[in-house]
Amino acid sequence: MTRVPIRLRLTAAFALAMAVVFAVAGFFLYHRLATSLDRTLAQGLHARAADISLLVQQTEAGLRESSFNPGNASSFAQVLDTHGRIYDHTPGLGTRSLLTPAQFSAARGGSLSVARTHSAGSSEAIRLFAQPVHAQDKQLVVVVGTPLKTRDDALATLRTELLVGAPLALLLASLLGYVVAAGALRPVERMRSRVTAISASRLGDRLPVPGSSDEISRLGETLNDMLARIETAIERERSFVADASHELRTPLAHLKAEVELALERPRSHRELELALRSVASETDRLAQLAEDLLLLARVDEGTLPIRRQDVRLDELLNGIARRFERRAHEEGRAIEVVANGAHLNVDRLRVEQALGNLVENALRYGEGTIRLAGDPQTLRVSDEGPGFPPGFAPRAFERFSRADDSRGTGGAGLGLAIVAAVAEAHGGSASVAGAVVTIRLR
Ligand SMILES: Nc1ncnc2c1ncn2[C@@H]1O[C@H](COP(=O)(O)OP(=O)(O)O)[C@@H](O)[C@H]1O
Ligand SMILES: [Mg+2]
Missing domain, CATH: 1.10.287 (Helix Hairpins)
Structure with a gap:
């Protein structure tokens, strides 16, 4: 089943549902028509039987000579006597009773309907209705009948129409369903074939998104967004x-x-x-x-581990200051620490690395006294130099970025990128303002 294309599966399910609907609807339609035709026939027969009973009671004249008009040229009637012999009948009828002996005795006791039988000596299907009537001092039975040909023909016509029309309609509906399903899925196929062509050397390619705003176009947009993110990541x-x-x-x-x-x-x-x-x-x-x-x-890769531990702020900053003391002294610079005994919960080695990078920069690019300050949430390193060039500040934390782009003089431009990475690994951030770099930690 899973190897069958979706458009075929959809069409098959649709066709099956339609077939069931057509079958049920056709059955009901046929059944309704049959019942309604039968009811009309029965009503006609009842009315005629009543008319003939009246006629038999009122006149001495037989049905043959009477002006009785059965109303329907093809309907006929018989009046049977006590012994089931034909007492009277409409013209054109044979001389045999329309009723079998069993039906006759049943009709003598009360009215009797025969939905389908054959008139004597002919294969024509007829419907009969018989009722007893007391007339001319005799106990008679009036039998009226009508051929079922018209009814049967109407039903046969309907049946043919249903048997031909329903499959045709089904075919048409299925075809339409197939066309709609195939049309809806065509963009998916176009996307798929484009995806096979996208490779590392053609990262700028995007999937064709249909103009509609449905599930498929949203899927296309989402996939294109993903491609854009992948492209950015790979370019980076x-x-x-x-x-x-x-x-x-x-x-x-x-x-x-x-x-x-x-x-x-x-x-x-x-x-x-x-x-x-x-x-x-x-x-x-x-x-x-x-x-x-x-x-x-x-x-x-997202695999930089952060091993948090309890660190005293003043110990942390004084440790850094000691590490750079000699170099600062050689350059005639001073390092000052402003901190109390507050506690931080950070990865000591990473934070020391970040602060080391900042002091290194202050020594290399800054002037005057270098100040290390902080509280449990922030760490600041500042100097008394002109600070970061204004246009450069937004790019300062990017990798390989240096204000003065003559490679070889300073570092590789990774120091501040590492500061930012350490801050972010702690759930914080890093920023510059003038000659002050602030690390926010959490
Ligand atoms: N204290 C500072 N004062 C002025 N400019 C600075 C300071 N610290 C860093 N910078 C500028 O920021 C740039 C990036 O620093 P960094 O990322 O550490 O790379 P690197 O030290 O390898 O050049 C430096 O090249 C320098 O131009
Ligand atoms: Mg540096």
């Missing part, structure tokens, strides 16, 4: 990989140049040591870059 991924490769290339090129220069000609021990130191620091930068890229990749 691609530019991340491209930027990362670019960032890795510069320090690698430096490394290679350093090593080649050192090997160019015989060097003194002192010169070699200097070269190796430079190589070591370049390697450190590479290692840090790899670390940062890995962290951001895990953020994208």
Whole structure:
């Protein structure tokens, strides 16, 4: 069943329902017509029997000579005597009683209807009605009859019409159902064939959405929205990989140049040591870059684990200050901590990493005293420099973004992206204003 196309299944179900409806309706129609025809015939026979009874009671004249008009040329009547012999009858009738002996004795006791029988000596179906009547001092039985041909013909005509018309109507309705179902499903097929063509190299492609505003067009729109999201995600991924490769290339090129220069000609021990130191620091930068890229990749995967623990605010900030004390001192800068013994519930290592990035930036891009401040919900790092260039602030937390775009001078532009990622992993956010960077935590 599941391998049959939906449009065929729909049509089949529709046709089945229609067939049942047609059959039931046809049966009722036929039955109604038959009953109503039979009732009319019966009423006619009753009326005629009453007329003839009156006639027999009132006149001496027989039915043959009387002016009695049966009203219907094809209907006929007999009057039977006590012994069932024909006492009188309308013209054109044979000489045999219309009633069998059993019917005759039943009719003598009261009125009798015979819905279908055959007139003697003929195959014509007739309907009979008989009733006893007391006339001319005799106990007589009046029998009236009418042929069933007209009734049977009417019913036969209806039957033929139903048997021919209903299947035709059914066929027509099914065809219409098929056309409608196929039409409704055609957009689905168009979407399906487009989907098979969409690949990583054709991410901009969208599914054809029908102009109607029904379930199928909504499905198309929803799928297109999904394609747009996937396209954005993949493009983001691609530019991340491209930027990362670019960032890795510069320090690698430096490394290679350093090593080649050192090997160019015989060097003194002192010169070699200097070269190796430079190589070591370049390697450190590479290692840090790899670390940062890995962290951001895990953020994208959604697998950056946050291990919350209870941390004292002042201990946290003082720890950071101590870590940068020497470097700050060398540059003639001061680091100041403004914090109390409040407690935070955060991933200590991640938050330290974020704060380290901010102090690093303040040392590199800022001026004057560096201030570390906070309360249980926010952490702030500020300096006394000019702060972020106004146009740059909205992009500051993007990956690989730097206000001064000369690569190689500073970092790779990942520091603030990591700050934002850590804040978001804690259910918070990061923002800049002037030379103040605020991390909101939850
Ligand atoms: N304290 C600050 N004052 C002024 N500009 C800053 C400050 N901190 C960061 N910036 C700017 O923001 C940019 C992005 O910083 P970051 O994401 O840490 O990348 P990176 O340090 O690798 O350049 C920096 O290149 C710098 O232009
Ligand atoms: Mg930085």
